[in-house]
Amino acid sequence: MLSVRDAVVRLGGAEILRGADLDAAAGKLVAVVGPNGAGKSTLIRAAAGLQRLESGSVCWNGEDATRLRGRKLARLRSFVPQRARVPDGVRVHEAVAIGRAPHLGPLQRPTRGDRDAVDRAMARAGVSAFADRKLTTLSGGELQRVQVAVALAQDAPALLADEPTSSLDLGATSVIARLLRGLADDGLAVVLVVHDLALAAAVADEVVVVSGGKTVAAGAPATVLTASLLSDVWHVDAGLVQRDGRTALHVDWLGAVSPSQPLPLNPPGVVVHDPS
Amino acid sequence: MALRQTSVVVLAALIALAAAAASLTLGAVHVPLQDVLDALTGRADAGPLKEIVLALRVPRTVEAIVVGAALGVAGVLLQGALGNPLASPDIVGVTGGAGFGAILVLLAFPGAIALLPVGALAFGLLAGALVLTIAWSGPSGGATGRLILAGIAVSALFGAATTSLMVAYSDRVQSAVLWMAGGLSSDGWSGMRVAWPYFAVGFVVAVVLSRPLDRLALGDDVAESLGVRPRLIRLAAVVAAALLASAAAALVGLLGFLGLVIPHLVRLAGGTASHRFVMGASALVGAALLLAGDTLARTVLAPIELPVGPFMVVLGVPVFLWLLRSAH
Numbered sequence: 001m002l003s004v005r006d007a008v009v010r011l012g013g014a015e016i017l018r019g020a021d022l023d024a025a026a027g028k029l030v031a032v033v034g035p036n037g038a039g040k041s042t043l044i045r046a047a048a049g050l051q052r053l054e055s056g057s058v059c060w061n062g063e064d065a066t067r068l069r070g071r072k073l074a075r076l077r078s079f080v081p082q083r084a085r086v087p088d089g090v091r092v093h094e095a096v097a098i099g100r101a102p103h104l105g106p107l108q109r110p111t112r113g114d115r116d117a118v119d120r121a122m123a124r125a126g127v128s129a130f131a132d133r134k135l136t137t138l139s140g141g142e143l144q145r146v147q148v149a150v151a152l153a154q155d156a157p158a159l160l161a162d163e164p165t166s167s168l169d170l171g172a173t174s175v176i177a178r179l180l181r182g183l184a185d186d187g188l189a190v191v192l193v194v195h196d197l198a199l200a201a202a203v204a205d206e207v208v209v210v211s212g213g214k215t216v217a218a219g220a221p222a223t224v225l226t227a228s229l230l231s232d233v234w235h236v237d238a239g240l241v242q243r244d245g246r247t248a249l250h251v252d253w254l255g256a257v258s259p260s261q262p263l264p265l266n267p268p269g270v271v272v273h274d275p276s
Numbered sequence: 277m278a279l280r281q282t283s284v285v286v287l288a289a290l291i292a293l294a295a296a297a298a299s300l301t302l303g304a305v306h307v308p309l310q311d312v313l314d315a316l317t318g319r320a321d322a323g324p325l326k327e328i329v330l331a332l333r334v335p336r337t338v339e340a341i342v343v344g345a346a347l348g349v350a351g352v353l354l355q356g357a358l359g360n361p362l363a364s365p366d367i368v369g370v371t372g373g374a375g376f377g378a379i380l381v382l383l384a385f386p387g388a389i390a391l392l393p394v395g396a397l398a399f400g401l402l403a404g405a406l407v408l409t410i411a412w413s414g415p416s417g418g419a420t421g422r423l424i425l426a427g428i429a430v431s432a433l434f435g436a437a438t439t440s441l442m443v444a445y446s447d448r449v450q451s452a453v454l455w456m457a458g459g460l461s462s463d464g465w466s467g468m469r470v471a472w473p474y475f476a477v478g479f480v481v482a483v484v485l486s487r488p489l490d491r492l493a494l495g496d497d498v499a500e501s502l503g504v505r506p507r508l509i510r511l512a513a514v515v516a517a518a519l520l521a522s523a524a525a526a527l528v529g530l531l532g533f534l535g536l537v538i539p540h541l542v543r544l545a546g547g548t549a550s551h552r553f554v555m556g557a558s559a560l561v562g563a564a565l566l567l568a569g570d571t572l573a574r575t576v577l578a579p580i581e582l583p584v585g586p587f588m589v590v591l592g593v594p595v596f597l598w599l600l601r602s603a604h
Contacts, residue, residue: 050500071503078501085359085495089549094490101491101502107484150498 001025001158001189002077004047006056009039016042018213019056024158024191029184031204031221032193035234039213040193041082041162047191048079048160060158074102078151080144080161086135092146093131096122099153118153125149125179141172148179158189166195177203201225201240202247209233281546281553285560292341292564299337299571300329304579307333335464340570341563342468342475343460343528346520348542348562349482351535352555353520356489357513358420364536365521368423368514369430373403374525376434376441379452383445392455393467393526397474399434400522406430408514412507423514458529458585460570471523478520479559485513486551493549531566531585537596538562544599565592 002024009017017039024030024047034040045051047058049065058065060076068076078099099121100114110118122128125148135143144164151159161180165173173196181203184190194200200207201221209217209224211233217224227239237252300312307315307325314320315329347365354363365371377399381392407430411423442449461467488509492499496506521535542557543549569588574581 048501050497069503070505074501074503079497081495081497081501084498085493087359087493087549088361089543089547090493091548094548094550095494098491098494098498099502101499101504104487106488108487147494147498150494154502 001061002047002191003059004043004056005059007043007046007058008054008056009042009046009051010054011042015054016213017046017056019215020046020210020213021215021218022047022191022208023218024189026157026189027184027187028205029181029190029192029203031200031207032191032210033195033197033200033207033225034210038210040210043210043215044160044162044191044193045079048077049073050079071102074154074156076156077158077160078154078156080147080151080159080164082163082166084143084147086143088134088136090135091131092127092133092135092138092149093118093122095135095146096127096131096149096153099150102154102156117155121149121152124152124183126175139172141168141175144168144172144176145179148176152183157187158191159183160191162193163195164192165199173199196249197225197230198240198247198249201242278547281548281557284542284546284557288557288560288564291568292560295564295568295571296337296341298575299340299567300333302571302575303328303333331464335468336460336570337567339460339468339527340567343524343531344534344562344564344566345559346475346478346524346562347531347534347566348538348558348560349479349555350517350520350524351537352539352542352551352558353482353485353489353513353517354535355539356485356492356551356554357510357517358423359492359495360420360424361540362536363424364533365517365524366431366536367427368518368521369403369407369427369434370400370518370521371525371530372431372434372438373406374400374522375456375530376403376438378455378525378529379438379441382451382455383441383448386448386451390466393470396526397471397522400525401518403430403434404515404518404522408511408518412511420510423510454583455529456585457583458531459573459581459583460528460566467527471526474519474523478516478523481512481516482520482555485509485516486555489513489551528566529585531588533585533589533592534562534566537592538565541596541599 004020004022007017007020008015020039020043022032022043032040032044042051046053049058060068065073097110097118100110100117103114104110122131125145127145127149130142135146138146165176168176177199180190180192204221206219207221207224208215209229216233217229225240230236230238237255239250241248241250297309301307301309305328307329311320311325312329315326320326350365354367355361374396377395378392381388381395407426410426442452488504491502491504492506492509499506538558538561539554542554542561546553546557569591570584573584573587
């Protein structure tokens with residue numbers, strides 16, 4: 001459904017992405033992981049069409065995204081930002097209704113169908129109970145679920161989320177994780193930028209590792225997130241442990257790892273993207 | 277529309293109606309309501325009463341309604357487009373520019389006083405255009421912070437120019453001070469004849485923007501991902517607000533406070549930030565308040581006319597503070 005190839009993005013003279021790849025398919029959850037400043041957010045923003053590419057391509061269902069601007073693109077994918085603005089005086093149902101914009105002209109009134117779509121989105125994201133509350137009164141976890149509801153009201157087959165859990169506590173994180181996993185199981189293509197590798201390994205069908213503006217590895221979490229890759233990309237001595245349905249990242253926090261190790265070109269057992 | 281919002285609209289409409297009746301009947305010469313209605317419907321005999329109503333009171337009443345509505349709507353447009361509750365016509369430089377234009381005519385060309393609205397309008401628009409050009413150029417063009425900073429800089433520039441003029445022509449400052457206090461005039465339709473197209477365009481654009489502005493509420497990223505073009509909407513909103521505020525300043529001087537306060541008043545009273553409600557209700561409340569304020573200002577100490585600007589601020593601030601305190 002989504003295919004990003006060799007994406008190069010420059011911001012203020014610096015090359016943020018230098019040949020990154022990303023794929024997403026219906027019914028699959030893809031987690032984009034990588035160190036701070038690796039270009040994860042830029043990659044997902046480029047995939048969403050919110051960031052112009054210097055070179056490379058973003059295709060949705062085989063069609064070049066540069067020719068799919070505005071409302072047409074908005075009917076293909078929704079985007080949940082890391083932290084959206086929380087306006088004063090706006091209620092949850094009013095915010096979710098904004099998600100119907102791609103289906104309405106600038107002056108068009110929402111129809112019965114639009115209102116039903118808003119109700120469905122609020123129910124699916126679990127925000128119906130506080131539909132009449134003002135956004136300014138919500139907790140961080142509730143706000144993030146409202147953001148997902150806004151995206152769902154868009155009725156797009158793909159959902160891209162940029163670190164939706166970065167400021168949430170454990171419980172709120174797991175609510176969002178279950179929600180996004182459930183959406184993928186419902187048939188949506190879900191792409192999630194996430195810092196927490198244990199979370200990524202637990203929810204994703206595929207992880208994409210971004211480092212230094214490039215996609216350095218992609219594949220099933222268990223095969224990609226090996227101790228050697230963690231050491232190469234994050235410079236830590238760590239390993240993922242999955243047992244009894246629980247996922248943990250075991251880290252030797254104070255252990256010595258050489259910070260200047262070169263990135264492996266092809267770590268064993270890892271599918272490295274080949275643009276050709 | 278919820279009951280609470282309907283009540284706000286009905287109350288504002290009633291105040292506007294009562295104020296219009298008072299504005300048309302009260303003044304140095306009392307004209308009974310029946311005579312006003314006769315004059316308006318063309319049934320009155322020719323005479324001084326009819327003349328007072330049609331040539332003085334009606335233009336002043338219409339001016340108050342249009343300017344009050346324009347200031348309210350300009351405030352809504354700017355606060356909505358910039359996502360900033362402190363935004364008002366002052367912030368895009370328009371008020372500063374219009375002030376300079378008017379003071380320039382008053383002090384440097386007192387013989388051409390008829391050109392005052394033209395000067396205020398021209399410099400108001402010039403200041404607005406300057407701010408927009410600065411704010412929309414460069415890589416981060418159209419960003420809110422850039423627009424606000426450009427507005428502050430341009431306002432400061434015109435403010436300094438105005439002060440310089442007042443120093444240079446300190447013997448004539450009296451008329452400038454009166455104009456800056458803000459107030460409606462009794463000079464018939466002459467100001468409105470110059471300003472009406474700007475009001476018309478501003479109001480039409482505001483109506484078109486009321487739904488799109490709602491879609492900016494969650495920030496540019498969300499808006500853009502929904503296929504909405506935030507920078508285009510913001511540009512249109514700021515242009516419309518600049519047109520309305522310049523035209524308003526050309527007619528009544530500096531009443532920027534109304535543009536800041538009315539949208540807040542409406543949002544607090546109506547309990548919603550939906551622009552379809554806030555835009556319309558702010559127009560109505562603005563019209564009602566300016567009309568009522570002007571009528572009171574020229575009748576409480578008649579025949580002395582109080583300057584309506586300070587008068588309204590003195591009356592409005594306590595009400596506003598009370599609303600602010602009682603808001604959750």
